[in-house]
Amino acid sequence: MKIKNDLFLRALKGETVERPPVWMMRQAGRYLPEFMAIKEKYDFFTRCRTPELASEITVQPIRRYGMDAAILFSDILVIPQAMQIEVQMKPDFGPYLPNPIRSQIDVDKVLVPDVNEELDYVMQAIAATKEKLQDEIPLIGFAGSPWTILCYCVQGQGSKTFDKAKEFCFTQPEAAHNLLQKITDTTISYLKAKVKAGVNAVQVFDSWGGMLSPNDYKEYSWYYIQQIIDALKDETQVIVFGKGCWFALGDMAKSGAAALGVDWTCSARNARYLTGGKITLQGNFDPARLLSPPEVIKKMVTQMINEFGKDKYVVNLGHGILPNVPVENAKAFIDAVKEYKP
Numbered sequence: 001m002k003i004k005n006d007l008f009l010r011a012l013k014g015e016t017v018e019r020p021p022v023w024m025m026r027q028a029g030r031y032l033p034e035f036m037a038i039k040e041k042y043d044f045f046t047r048c049r050t051p052e053l054a055s056e057i058t059v060q061p062i063r064r065y066g067m068d069a070a071i072l073f074s075d076i077l078v079i080p081q082a083m084q085i086e087v088q089m090k091p092d093f094g095p096y097l098p099n100p101i102r103s104q105i106d107v108d109k110v111l112v113p114d115v116n117e118e119l120d121y122v123m124q125a126i127a128a129t130k131e132k133l134q135d136e137i138p139l140i141g142f143a144g145s146p147w148t149i150l151c152y153c154v155q156g157q158g159s160k161t162f163d164k165a166k167e168f169c170f171t172q173p174e175a176a177h178n179l180l181q182k183i184t185d186t187t188i189s190y191l192k193a194k195v196k197a198g199v200n201a202v203q204v205f206d207s208w209g210g211m212l213s214p215n216d217y218k219e220y221s222w223y224y225i226q227q228i229i230d231a232l233k234d235e236t237q238v239i240v241f242g243k244g245c246w247f248a249l250g251d252m253a254k255s256g257a258a259a260l261g262v263d264w265t266c267s268a269r270n271a272r273y274l275t276g277g278k279i280t281l282q283g284n285f286d287p288a289r290l291l292s293p294p295e296v297i298k299k300m301v302t303q304m305i306n307e308f309g310k311d312k313y314v315v316n317l318g319h320g321i322l323p324n325v326p327v328e329n330a331k332a333f334i335d336a337v338k339e340y341k342p
């Protein structure tokens, strides 16, 4: 079925558009009262694992604001779970993995699962969401980058430095690469299954890529993201978002990805320069700027579009939306894009 509002898919292809499309990373989240109402009743992984809840949470921000794309409510950590690594989501703490991976013996125990079995609930959530969206807008599927998943698997929780994850890579590189390859193989079959289940594009979140030096980034992160792009690019459009990874934009632009995410520490001009001006870019509003008054947000969004240019561009934040953003400020962000006149 053709998607009625295909602005987002056309922008990914680099086609000329009336205005750029808009969505927000983590748009289904805690800044929405209707999200909090569901969160009060069900714990995190119950929300992920129940197709009716996951699909409902996915469409909540769409109903309220009318973004040009929906992103499936789920989490990047369903992958380690499916690989038989225990992952908990602790309230007011975040992800917690009680048995972190610290050796080759630990890596040997990690399974590359049959994703259609272990992650069937995600495929059902996609089907339920497609049913609710009625082909009005595209649905984005996602996965964490292998490096970002390794960060949690080894560190065991969030971190400002991911020192234990880096120590594992730099003292046991062979074990680290074995783990990264297992995560990559799982992620490829997972994203392929998501495409088959109906998502219209996929995004790889390399949230912690910016923890690595440019050389280490090539070895421990990019090498595996490139495998994912190679495996997926003939089936769907792939967006790569590397937080803090402006230094890699040049390589990323030659990778076969349809679009690249940019965070707010890289200017539009620099991002266009580094990528050669040909590839679609996505970003890069500072999420904390959504705390400015609505009229300031609107001005800044218009300026941001003018700096990136209306074509080959997807309006987004430079990282996930913060829980303390007022609902009317998120509305100002979306409305400013819809009201944009070249």
Ligand code: CP3
Pocket (backbone or CB within 6 Å): 024, 025, 026, 027, 028, 029, 030, 039, 044, 071, 072, 073, 074, 075, 076, 077, 089, 093, 094, 095, 142, 144, 158, 205, 207, 319, 320
């Ligand atoms: O974008 C969306 O609306 C889709 C949903 C989505 C979630 N997580 C839901 C979620 C997406 C795309 C993610 C990806 C994700 N998860 C990333 C990559 C993106 C990024 O922000 O860098 C990462 C690093 C994770 C791991 C993760 N999950 C963390 C660090 C946390 C805790 C964060 C916090 O602010 O508490 C989670 C939990 C989580 N995943 C929440 C949501 C809405 C909040 C907790 C809850 O709802 O109970």
